[in-house]
Amino acid sequence: MGVLPEPVEALLETALVSELTVIDPSGRPVTHPLIPLYDGDVIYLTSSILFSKKLEHIKTNPKVSLSITDPVAVQTDRFARVTIQGDAQVDDSDLHEGWERVLPLWRAKEPAIDFFLGKRVALPLFFERAVIEVRPRKAFLWEGGRTDRPPQVFEVAGVTA
Amino acid sequence: MKPSPELLGGLHERFAHAVIAYVGPDGYPMSVATDFKADPDRGVVLLQAPAGETQPPEGERVNVVFSHIRPQPGIGYDERRYVSLWGPLRRTGSGLELEPDQVQHWDEQEMTFFEYSERGVPQAHRYLEQVSAETGRTVRPKLAFGWLFLRATRLPFLTATFVPVLLGIVVAADRGDFSWWVALLTVIGGACIHLGLNVANDVFDTTSGADAANVNPTQFSGGSRVVHYGLISLRGITLLSAGFYAVGIAIGLVLCATRGWGLLWLGVAGVLLSLFYTAPPLKFVHRGLGEVIVALGFGPIMTLGAYYVQAQRYDWEPFLASLPVGILIALVLYVNEVPDRPADAAAGKRTLPVRLSKETIVNAYAASVAVAFGMIVVFAAAGWIVRPAIIAVLAAPLAVPVYRALKEHYDNPYALMPAMGKNIQLHLATGVLLILGYLIAIVV
Numbered sequence: 001m002g003v004l005p006e007p008v009e010a011l012l013e014t015a016l017v018s019e020l021t022v023i024d025p026s027g028r029p030v031t032h033p034l035i036p037l038y039d040g041d042v043i044y045l046t047s048s049i050l051f052s053k054k055l056e057h058i059k060t061n062p063k064v065s066l067s068i069t070d071p072v073a074v075q076t077d078r079f080a081r082v083t084i085q086g087d088a089q090v091d092d093s094d095l096h097e098g099w100e101r102v103l104p105l106w107r108a109k110e111p112a113i114d115f116f117l118g119k120r121v122a123l124p125l126f127f128e129r130a131v132i133e134v135r136p137r138k139a140f141l142w143e144g145g146r147t148d149r150p151p152q153v154f155e156v157a158g159v160t161a
Numbered sequence: 162m163k164p165s166p167e168l169l170g171g172l173h174e175r176f177a178h179a180v181i182a183y184v185g186p187d188g189y190p191m192s193v194a195t196d197f198k199a200d201p202d203r204g205v206v207l208l209q210a211p212a213g214e215t216q217p218p219e220g221e222r223v224n225v226v227f228s229h230i231r232p233q234p235g236i237g238y239d240e241r242r243y244v245s246l247w248g249p250l251r252r253t254g255s256g257l258e259l260e261p262d263q264v265q266h267w268d269e270q271e272m273t274f275f276e277y278s279e280r281g282v283p284q285a286h287r288y289l290e291q292v293s294a295e296t297g298r299t300v301r302p303k304l305a306f307g308w309l310f311l312r313a314t315r316l317p318f319l320t321a322t323f324v325p326v327l328l329g330i331v332v333a334a335d336r337g338d339f340s341w342w343v344a345l346l347t348v349i350g351g352a353c354i355h356l357g358l359n360v361a362n363d364v365f366d367t368t369s370g371a372d373a374a375n376v377n378p379t380q381f382s383g384g385s386r387v388v389h390y391g392l393i394s395l396r397g398i399t400l401l402s403a404g405f406y407a408v409g410i411a412i413g414l415v416l417c418a419t420r421g422w423g424l425l426w427l428g429v430a431g432v433l434l435s436l437f438y439t440a441p442p443l444k445f446v447h448r449g450l451g452e453v454i455v456a457l458g459f460g461p462i463m464t465l466g467a468y469y470v471q472a473q474r475y476d477w478e479p480f481l482a483s484l485p486v487g488i489l490i491a492l493v494l495y496v497n498e499v500p501d502r503p504a505d506a507a508a509g510k511r512t513l514p515v516r517l518s519k520e521t522i523v524n525a526y527a528a529s530v531a532v533a534f535g536m537i538v539v540f541a542a543a544g545w546i547v548r549p550a551i552i553a554v555l556a557a558p559l560a561v562p563v564y565r566a567l568k569e570h571y572d573n574p575y576a577l578m579p580a581m582g583k584n585i586q587l588h589l590a591t592g593v594l595l596i597l598g599y600l601i602a603i604v605v
Contacts, residue, residue, distance in 0.1 A: 016238055017230050021182040021190035029182040029190045031226040033243050049302070050281030052288035069180055069194035073230055073238070083215075085189040092292055096303045110238070121308040125285050125390055126278055128302045138189075140215060147193050150213025 002040030005154050008082050008139050012038040016073040016109060020045055020132070021065045022057040022088075030057065036066060037105035043084065043134040044102045048126045055090050055130050064088040064134060071145060081142040083151075084134070092130035099129040164246060164264040166201035173199060175242060175268075176227035179208060181250070181257075183223040191215060197225075206246065208257040217257065223250045225259050242268035273575050279376040286391060304392050313387045313398065314405075315359045320585070321459045321490050322355040323348065324592030325483055329467025331599035332479040335547060338472040343420060346412050347467045353409030355459075358435040360402035363388055365439035366508070367395060375504030377574040379581065383501055406432065420470040427469065431462045449511040451498075452491045460487015482546045482595060485533040485553070489588040492529055495522075496563060496584045500574030523567045530560040530587075537595070549605070550598030556590035559583055 002009055018036040021029050032054050037044040043066060047055055058064065067083045068074060091098060106113050120127050140151040179197040184190055193211040200207060206225060210216065217223055224247050231240035246261035267277055285302075292300045304312065311317075330344050363384050366372045372389035387393045393401075413428040434454050437443035445454045464483035469475055495513060498505065499522065502514040514522050534557045541551035566580030 016232050017228065019180050019182070019192055019226055019228060021192045021224070023184060023190055027184060028222060028247065029184055029192075029224040031180065031182045031192060031224050031245060033226075033228045033230075033241075048278075048281070049285040049288045050278050052284055055288065056291065063189045065182070065190040065192050067180055067192040067194065069178060069192075070228065070230070072177070073232060075232070081194050083192050085191070095289075095292070095300065112233075121304065121312055123275075123278060124304050124312075124392060125282065125302055128285070140193075142194075145194065147195050147211045147215070148209060151215060153214070 002038070003156050004084070004136055004139055005141070007078070007080055007143075008084065008141055008154070009038065009040070010076055010078075011068045011074060011080060011082050012036055012043065014075045014109075015068045015070075017070060018045075019067045019069065020054065020134075021067070022054050023061045023063060024053075024057050025060055030054070035106065035109060036068070037102050037109070039105065041135075043086070043136065044105065045132040045134070046099045046102060046106070046129045047132060049095060049128045049130070050125050052130070055092065055132070058088045058090050058132060062087045062089060064132075066134060069145070078143075079145050081145040081147060083140045084136045085138045086134040086136040088132050088134045090130050090132055095128040095130060099131050102131060162264060163204065164244070164261050164266075166204070168244065168264065168266065169199040169204065169206065169261075170201040172197070172206070172227055172244065176229050176244070178227075179206070180226045180228070181208060181211070181217050181223055182226060183217045183221060183250075191217075192226075193217070197227075204260060206259045206261065207253070207255070208250075208259060210252070210256045217250055219252050220249060222247060223259065225261070240269070241274075242266075242270070275378075275575065276376050279378065282373075282389065289391065302391050309387065309392060312385050313360060313363070313393060313401065314356045315385055316356075318359065319352055319355060320589050320592075321493070322351045322463065324490075324589065324596070325459055325463035325486050326351045326467040327596050328482055328486060328592060328599070329464040329469075329479050330471060331596050331603070332464070332476075332482055332546075333468045333471035335599050335603050336472060336476075336478075340471060343416065343470050344467075346416060347470055350409050350412030350416065351463055351467070353405045353412065354432060354435055357402050357405035357409055358438060359385070360398055360405060361436060362439050364395065364399050364402060365441075365444075367398075369439075369508045369510075371504055371508035371510060374507040375501060377500050377504070379500060379574055379578050383504075406436070416470045421473045423473075423475070424466060424469050427462055427466050431458055431466065434458050434462070446512065447508075447510050449513065449516060451510075451512055452495055455494045456487040456491035459490040460484060478546060481536075481540050482550070485536050486588070486592050486595065488529055488533040488536075489591055492526060492533075493584055493588050495526065495529075496567065496577075497581055499567065499571060500577055519571045523564065523571070526567055527560075527564050530557070530564075533591070537591075541598075546595075547599055547602035549601040550595050552598050552601075553591045553594035556587060556594055559587040559590060563587065 021031045034045045065085045139154040142151045182192040193215045196209040198207045228243040230238040244266040247263040248261040367388040460483045464479045468479035498512045498514045506515045540546040563580045563584045570576035
């Protein structure tokens with residue numbers, strides 16, 4: 001069991017897409033669809049330098065939220081929707097290979113990544129990637145995906161408000 | 162920019178739900194999924210209000226995102242698309258109403274992932290500059306040396322050199338003139354000049370802006386882009402090109418000195434045509450002469466040169482044998498230029514696909530293929546080339562899918578890709594069969 005409640009973790013472990021919302025320098029929320037990866041402690045997302053504005057925004061303002069909302073992209077018997085708020089950090093210390101530390105988690109969700117990685121020569125900049133590490137602080141869970149009902153709210157232990 | 166009524170009108174068909182994202186009072190973004198209905202006539206999106214403490218703030222600017230993918234179990238997913246809207250949110254009797262005044266969207270069925278990625282290259286460079294400034298060291302993208310060499314030189318295109326050079330060698334051998342070491346030097350020298358040309362082409366496509374303007378490169382078109390991506394510096398690629406030319410020219414001079422100075426004018430012509438293909442001041446490809454130059458360089462010039470160094474004289478037979486090969490290699494360039502034509506036009510490269518209509522280009526392709534194979538039949542039947550060389554017509558059916566793809570996918574670079582590959586096979590197969598025809602003639 002990780003830092004998040006079991007139903008939230010179940011969604012994170014199967015979701016093929018999530019919506020990461022960051023805040024741009026003007027204070028505007030900007031949302032990006034990304035694959036979420038989770039190791040029980042931290043949520044990882046990776047971003048190519050081709051689509052790196054979100055990385056710039058996180059460096060300016062680390063407050064982010066991550067939603068899993070699409071029933072089609074989640075393989076679970078008990079669908080729910082979740083939004084996780086947290087603090088993000090960008091690891092771009094080694095854009096070429098550093099992100100490969102999350103490759104096992106990525107491979108588990110998207111086995112085709114190995115095929116695409118084999119074609120690295122065709123899309124070299126796509127595989128220059130930063131890792132976004134999100135440390136959760138609060139989660140909102142809507143059982144059955146019913147957001148017309150109030151969510152269950154979970155504060156992550158050890159995180160000060 | 163406001164979203165178009167068409168975009169708003171199509172939301173319901175393309176997406177199952179919306180996500181409202183806003184910044185909460187604690188400074189953290191909040192995002193909540195909800196049902197929606199678009200009203201394109203009023204330019205608004207009606208959203209069901211979420212319950213509880215996740216109510217979006219009224220009157221503030223929010224981001225409403227629609228996202229869709231189709232999972233492919235065991236593989237990943239496809240049908241990626243999203244629409245992101247921004248605007249003020251207000252409460253109505255039945256829920257919430259967004260009046261969007263800004264939009265971003267992508268649908269991989271409308272814009273391929275490759276093009277979407279290419280459009281991100283300037284952002285990638287900006288980010289690399291920022292990381293370099295933050296860390297105090299120059300951060301560049303990388304590629305393993307082998308892959309980088311393969312990509313920078315476009316090594317697989319060397320078949321365009323091997324075919325005419327080997328053809329010249331077998332024509333000479335059929336006439337009783339053959340030297341192994343001369344053949345080996347000829348192949349290496351020709352390959353060096355070709356690689357020098359490939360790399361020089363990238364130097365000038367970078368400096369002319371053609372690479373930056375081209376957002377639809379494919380495996381076969383659009384150049385290597387190694388400088389555009391920042392994988393090699395302009396100085397590095399210039400030195401690489403100069404190195405290939407230097408080795409190629411040195412081998413040419415050795416062959417001149419040992420096999421006869423009659424090769425010199427042909428060698429000089431080959432190097433100049435290759436260099437000034439894209440280089441100023443002549444820039445043949447910018448003047449609409451690229452196809453003719455390629456036909457000459459990778460046809461008669463290479464075949465006659467390879468023949469001369471073996472036979473130490475010029476003859477009509479290698480010239481005639483090289484003509485179909487020259488036409489077919491020009492057609493490789495010609496088809497590969499089809500997806501590049503907007504970028505080529507922007508960079509002032511007046512290639513045939515830039516200058517001519519689709520109908521003319523497609524018909525001229527069919528006519529050129531017919532002329533190339535007609536030459537093989539006539540030359541072989543007349544005995545101007547060896548008779549067994551007529552087997553090269555067996556490659557002709559490879560032109561059919563290329564012709565069809567040009568007709569059907571002229572404006573779709575990625576749908577054209579298989580045809581571009583088939584067109585390269587057409588040149589290679591025809592060349593190999595011509596060479597085989599000569600080998601049969603030598604043996605029989």
